[in-house]
Amino acid sequence: MSDTAQSQPVIITTQPDKAGRQPIIITTLVVTVLAIWMLLAAFPFIWTLWGSFKVEGDFFSKADWTNALTGPLTTIETGGPFTGAGYHGAWVQEEFWRAAMNSLIVCFFVVTISLTLGTLGGYALARSTYRYAFWFLLAALIFRAMPPITLVSGYLPVFFQWNLWGHTATTIIVLVAINQPFTLWMLHSFFKNIPAELDESAMVDGCTRFQAFRNVIIPVMWPGVITTGLFSFLLAYNDFAVTAMLLSKENQTMIPKVASFLGTTQTKGNVMFAVSSVVSVTAPLFLMIMFFQRQIVGGLTAGAVKG
Amino acid sequence: MKHRSFFWFVLPSAVAMLLFIFFPIISVIVQSLHTEHEQVIRTVESCDLFGCKETTTIDQEATAALRAEKPLGQFAGLTTYLDRNHLAVDEVAMTWGSAESLRDFGTQMLNLPFYKAMGFTLTFTFVVTPLVIILGFIIAIAVNSATKMIRGPLIFFSLLPMMITPLVGALILFWMVDARGIIGTTLQQLAGDPDLSVKASTPLMWIMLMVYGVWHSAPFAFIVYYAGLQTVNKDTLEAARVDGANRWLQIRHVVIPHLLPLTTFIALMQLMDNFRVFEPIVSFSANAHATSLSWAIFNDLGGETRQLSSAAATSVLTILGIAILLSPVLVRTWRDFDRK
Numbered sequence: 001m002s003d004t005a006q007s008q009p010v011i012i013t014t015q016p017d018k019a020g021r022q023p024i025i026i027t028t029l030v031v032t033v034l035a036i037w038m039l040l041a042a043f044p045f046i047w048t049l050w051g052s053f054k055v056e057g058d059f060f061s062k063a064d065w066t067n068a069l070t071g072p073l074t075t076i077e078t079g080g081p082f083t084g085a086g087y088h089g090a091w092v093q094e095e096f097w098r099a100a101m102n103s104l105i106v107c108f109f110v111v112t113i114s115l116t117l118g119t120l121g122g123y124a125l126a127r128s129t130y131r132y133a134f135w136f137l138l139a140a141l142i143f144r145a146m147p148p149i150t151l152v153s154g155y156l157p158v159f160f161q162w163n164l165w166g167h168t169a170t171t172i173i174v175l176v177a178i179n180q181p182f183t184l185w186m187l188h189s190f191f192k193n194i195p196a197e198l199d200e201s202a203m204v205d206g207c208t209r210f211q212a213f214r215n216v217i218i219p220v221m222w223p224g225v226i227t228t229g230l231f232s233f234l235l236a237y238n239d240f241a242v243t244a245m246l247l248s249k250e251n252q253t254m255i256p257k258v259a260s261f262l263g264t265t266q267t268k269g270n271v272m273f274a275v276s277s278v279v280s281v282t283a284p285l286f287l288m289i290m291f292f293q294r295q296i297v298g299g300l301t302a303g304a305v306k307g
Numbered sequence: 308m309k310h311r312s313f314f315w316f317v318l319p320s321a322v323a324m325l326l327f328i329f330f331p332i333i334s335v336i337v338q339s340l341h342t343e344h345e346q347v348i349r350t351v352e353s354c355d356l357f358g359c360k361e362t363t364t365i366d367q368e369a370t371a372a373l374r375a376e377k378p379l380g381q382f383a384g385l386t387t388y389l390d391r392n393h394l395a396v397d398e399v400a401m402t403w404g405s406a407e408s409l410r411d412f413g414t415q416m417l418n419l420p421f422y423k424a425m426g427f428t429l430t431f432t433f434v435v436t437p438l439v440i441i442l443g444f445i446i447a448i449a450v451n452s453a454t455k456m457i458r459g460p461l462i463f464f465s466l467l468p469m470m471i472t473p474l475v476g477a478l479i480l481f482w483m484v485d486a487r488g489i490i491g492t493t494l495q496q497l498a499g500d501p502d503l504s505v506k507a508s509t510p511l512m513w514i515m516l517m518v519y520g521v522w523h524s525a526p527f528a529f530i531v532y533y534a535g536l537q538t539v540n541k542d543t544l545e546a547a548r549v550d551g552a553n554r555w556l557q558i559r560h561v562v563i564p565h566l567l568p569l570t571t572f573i574a575l576m577q578l579m580d581n582f583r584v585f586e587p588i589v590s591f592s593a594n595a596h597a598t599s600l601s602w603a604i605f606n607d608l609g610g611e612t613r614q615l616s617s618a619a620a621t622s623v624l625t626i627l628g629i630a631i632l633l634s635p636v637l638v639r640t641w642r643d644f645d646r647k
Contacts, residue, residue: 026452026554030449030452030453033445033446033449034446034449034450034453034461037446037449037465038461038464040468040522041464041465041467041468041522041526042464042467044476044479044480044483045467045471045479047479047483047489048479048482059482060482060485060487060488061487061492062486062487062492065489065492065493068489116319117319117320117323118320120316120317120319120320121316121317121319121320121321123316124308124312124313124316124317125317127308128308128313129308130308130310130313133313134644136317136321138637138640138641139324140324141637141640142633142637143324143328143329144579145579145629145633146328146332146626146629147582147583147585147600147601147625147629148583149583149585149601149604149605149608149622150332150335150601150604150622150625150626151327151328151331151332151335152604152608153335153338153604153607153608153615153618153619153621153622154330154331154332154333154334154335154338154619154622155327155331155334156608156613156615156618157334157338157378157379157615158334161378173323173327174327176323177323177324177326177327177328178327178328180320180323180324180328181324181328184320208312209308209309209312209316210312210315213316234470237472238472238473238474240472240473240474240585240586240589241585241586241601241605244605244609245605245608245609255472255474255475258474258475258478259474259589262478262590262592271482274478275482278475278478278479281472281475282471282472282475285470285471285472286467288470289463289466289467289470290463293459293462293463293466296466296470297462297466297530297533297534300527300530300531300534301530301531301533301534301535
């Protein structure tokens, strides 16, 4: 084993590296796979974004799919090849802005509260060497496996009984709790990477555990916290099961609102409201992935690579 | 870390999980053993010219009072579990007796709501999970072979299907597959059948839901494998190359063994997530053709009549399903920890 390892550099230096030269078949194969995958991954979004500025007759065109690109019916009905009618209908007429505001409130509080609880818990779990820390993490893993909708059926009778149903605050706390197992696991593995000597030396100097956490750990924990925060945000933003069941109509967030367009307005022929609201929901996510791509990739792989 | 400080640090998060994850599970179990009170019926004897008649009326006040007093309802034992909408013991026994073949038995079972949901959920889980792993692996290898310059944009677009809200992502696909949508019309032309509609056909709907499932989750497998590929030992690869291994053999004997532990992780996450498949069924309005356990709970909870006990029973059965699904993994984690 050590023999081969030692002879390695010699071989690399004496033989020209072939890695850069690929057979033509492999190159074609790679390009084909990537092209197909890019088409599958990106095309639906581009198509829907483009189509959201058309009228229904063009977006759903049985006669000729190119109608969705050129928009002949849109030109006839509205006078131009593009129309913002869908957006106007959804945001103004159906008050989608209200749902957007609600989503903003829910996401903001879910992210702040889960991170506060999660950093405290995750830090303790990373530093404790006792067996119960492991059991705690295992319990969190089991909780992570519970489908949120099964929990919702546990909340409803109690929430009705105590008049907690329908309020934004209830939903925020529920989403924070559902988020906790994941947040704990993620922050736990981030804190494990911060050397324990750092806070231990602070404690030797006379800090209490909490002071060490505050003065030594908090200043260096932000990369991990930002990544975890992104995922908390995604969970709150993307949730449908909890928000659809626990929020009253006026407190509805965007995703249940989109779903409600399907039930009511589709029959009225206003499917374009749903299309434009879908684009509106997707746009912030687009920007988020663009700006935080590195953190998201890091976060997704952190759990895997460390086991 | 001292016990005391550990306790105070984890307390807020432990309380949150206890109150909103652990107690609801208990509450679901208790609720599933009860059913709603029957309405209180009062018999009133009313006499008129033609003699006396007994009439029965619903005593609204007494019913309301009873429901307020005992909100859980009356104890019903396992009856909710055994009724037609859940395990349907009687119906299954009857079908077993009357079915001509195993195939016939299977088809009839899929008419029962619980088995219909279970059938789809399991098929979805065990078809989508391996496909996600294979597709994710292929994409990871391909992206890893691309030049460094374009990898950033490639990863960006690859992440989209996974990061987009499931309900929204499924809707986008659904509109394209619609009989008037771009994929729908293309399918009609390819099949030469102008009436072909995914919405109307059960097998097509199942396929479509699974295609969505793979599309949605493949990026996750991709990104994990891609990260794994960055840590493949270059020396081992070089050694394999020098020993005459071609590209396939290098992948087979160096890369795949390196990525195997990651596969366990992906499979675990995917099993958990695919078992709760729910949003695509709402988006595709597929419930006539395919339902899942999560959808069945959602359906019971929504609507005018909230069937809490029925939803609770399905929830308990779902949780049991997850427990069975995850038990091998949990046992292994526990053993690994024990060895340390």
